[in-house]
Amino acid sequence: MLNALKDVYSVLWVDLRNLRRHWRSTLATSLVQPILYLVAFGYGLGGGINVGGVSYLAFVIPGIVALTSFSASFNGAASKLQVDRFFYKSFDEFLMSPVSLYSIVVGKALIGVVRGLISSGAILLVGFILSPTLMVNPLLLLVLFTSCFVFALFGVLIALVINSHQGMSTFSNLVMLPMTFLCGTFFSLSQLPEAAKAMLYVLPLTHSSESVRAAALGQPFPWLSFLALLGFGIGFFIGCIVALKKASV
Amino acid sequence: MGEFIVTEKLTKFYGTVQAVQDLDLQIHSGEIFGFLGPNGAGKTTTIRVMTTLTKPTSGSVRINGFDVVNEPDKVKNVIGVVQQHLSLDRDLTVRENMEFHARLHHLGAAERKKRISELLEYVELADCANRMVDTLSGGMKKRAAIVCSLLHEPKVLFLDEPTVGLDAQGRRRLWDLVRRLNLDGTTIFLTTHYIEEAEALCHRVGIMHHGHLIALDTPEALRKKLGAVAVETLVDNKETRYRFFADRAAAARYVQTLPPNAGTVIIRDSNLEDVFVEQTGEKVGGA
Numbered sequence: 001m002l003n004a005l006k007d008v009y010s011v012l013w014v015d016l017r018n019l020r021r022h023w024r025s026t027l028a029t030s031l032v033q034p035i036l037y038l039v040a041f042g043y044g045l046g047g048g049i050n051v052g053g054v055s056y057l058a059f060v061i062p063g064i065v066a067l068t069s070f071s072a073s074f075n076g077a078a079s080k081l082q083v084d085r086f087f088y089k090s091f092d093e094f095l096m097s098p099v100s101l102y103s104i105v106v107g108k109a110l111i112g113v114v115r116g117l118i119s120s121g122a123i124l125l126v127g128f129i130l131s132p133t134l135m136v137n138p139l140l141l142l143v144l145f146t147s148c149f150v151f152a153l154f155g156v157l158i159a160l161v162i163n164s165h166q167g168m169s170t171f172s173n174l175v176m177l178p179m180t181f182l183c184g185t186f187f188s189l190s191q192l193p194e195a196a197k198a199m200l201y202v203l204p205l206t207h208s209s210e211s212v213r214a215a216a217l218g219q220p221f222p223w224l225s226f227l228a229l230l231g232f233g234i235g236f237f238i239g240c241i242v243a244l245k246k247a248s249v
Numbered sequence: 250m251g252e253f254i255v256t257e258k259l260t261k262f263y264g265t266v267q268a269v270q271d272l273d274l275q276i277h278s279g280e281i282f283g284f285l286g287p288n289g290a291g292k293t294t295t296i297r298v299m300t301t302l303t304k305p306t307s308g309s310v311r312i313n314g315f316d317v318v319n320e321p322d323k324v325k326n327v328i329g330v331v332q333q334h335l336s337l338d339r340d341l342t343v344r345e346n347m348e349f350h351a352r353l354h355h356l357g358a359a360e361r362k363k364r365i366s367e368l369l370e371y372v373e374l375a376d377c378a379n380r381m382v383d384t385l386s387g388g389m390k391k392r393a394a395i396v397c398s399l400l401h402e403p404k405v406l407f408l409d410e411p412t413v414g415l416d417a418q419g420r421r422r423l424w425d426l427v428r429r430l431n432l433d434g435t436t437i438f439l440t441t442h443y444i445e446e447a448e449a450l451c452h453r454v455g456i457m458h459h460g461h462l463i464a465l466d467t468p469e470a471l472r473k474k475l476g477a478v479a480v481e482t483l484v485d486n487k488e489t490r491y492r493f494f495a496d497r498a499a500a501a502r503y504v505q506t507l508p509p510n511a512g513t514v515i516i517r518d519s520n521l522e523d524v525f526v527e528q529t530g531e532k533v534g535g536a
Contacts, residue, residue, distance in 0.1 A: 007353075010352035011353075013352055021340060088337065088340075089332070090337060090338050093397075095301070096302060096330055097325060097354055098322050098355065099353055248303060
């Protein structure tokens with residue numbers, strides 16, 4: 001177990017080195033979108049609206065935090081892995097080392113977790129200043145960490161199964177963009193018809209934004225959504241292992 | 250000399266495309282073995298199976314007694330691999346790349362430091378240790394890739410087309426490094442489609458063609474089998490014909506029999522390229 005953890009760190013180490021060199025631009029890029037959303041939706045559109053007893057700003061900030069954990073973690077893990085596979089061609093080096101596939105998957109996901117936590121943490125900080133009704137508590141941190149991990153594993157999986165940059169951008173437009181707007185980030189799912197709701201609960205970001213929002217606003221916590229999120233994480237992890245085993249056939 | 254790598258009836262299909270067929274090969278401990286063949290002959294596939302990256306369709310490979318499919322971890326500890334394409338993280342320095350490989354191979358902090366500085370001296374990259382990989386010349390990048398594969402002191406080093414894209418100086422320097430590694434006890438398995446590289450470096454060569462091993466011996470013996478002396482005749486200024494003879498006397502006798510208008514005639518020592526062309530009816534390099 002200890003050795004597996006050391007291996008995980010070895011895999012993460014090289015990506016951390018990379019991040020250390022580029023952290024300013026990485027952080028800046030990942031903050032542009034959420035800040036735009038915050039301004040456009042939080043202030044522009046939602047100035048006077050109330051959602052379920054809280055101001056729209058207080059409602060939307062946790063959604064944007066969840067969204068940031070999604071996009072920063074997913075992209076952080078997926079883009080570095082794709083670069084390793086297709087640009088540096090260094091990914092085989094991991095596979096030819098004595099490090100197990102499990103450690104490779106977790107290590108490769110962790111760079112996404114690190115980037116997701118930095119970016120969503122920054123947005124959380126901004127949100128906290130703008131809307132004092134938000135609560136930062138251990139539950140929120142747990143949910144945030146879990147979200148980042150699940151989405152980073154998602155990123156690793158997609159980077160392993162999609163074999164071209166073209167495919168990645170198709171995926172990002174067909175799957176990630178709709179998720180960004182639909183998964184309970186900007187509006188409450190309770191307004192939707194049952195069928196639409198059922199469809200959106202199939203997507204992991206819905207569970208993440210509901211959990212983050214409940215934790216941040218001190219509302220009753222949707223443990224079922226949290227469990228669903230964990231379930232997605234396990235599913236993505238298994239998917240990664242299967243994809244890696246298939247790659248060596 | 251023990252057999253360090255043994256393949257038995259190694260076969261690999263990609264879908265319905267056959268990359269390697271029934272390959273039986275023994276690599277001796279301590280030799281430099283050259284795997285020759287045009288692009289697509291099955292060289293890289295063979296290396297990928299030997300280095301645990303790809304599973305064989307059938308047949309087996311044992312390295313140092315360990316099966317590559319069933320005991321990959323034991324195999325990984327004794328092999329070092331330098332891929333055809335550069336596989337370094339180009340956003341890191343040479344030293345960082347080395348440290349990364351050392352970590353992946355479980356070297357402790359003190360050992361890492363010691364090994365890295367020793368090896369940097371060994372491949373003459375000590376001055377460039379803290380330079381970003383992207384700023385190095387082609388030959389330096391290749392040496393950096395080799396040095397990364399040496400950190401865990403592998404017993405066999407796989408070099409897939411190690412000198413493609415290098416200039417003449419870079420190539421010779423790399424050859425010297427390969428020889429030095431071999432003298433210091435590392436078995437070398439290299440693929441190349443440069444015939445002169447195999448002639449300059451290898452104790453034995455195997456020639457692959459369409460997934461089959463069609464010749465296997467020392468370069469000297471392969472030449473002798475074909476005929477140590479070659480006669481090239483340029484016919485009508487457009488087509489070159491080749492004949493091979495055991496010695497110069499026999500070649501000279503043949504030249505005497507040629508008609509006076511035979512065109513340019515060259516008598517020279519035969520080489521591995523002749524062997525390959527005669528065996529396969531093709532020029533190496535897919536021309």
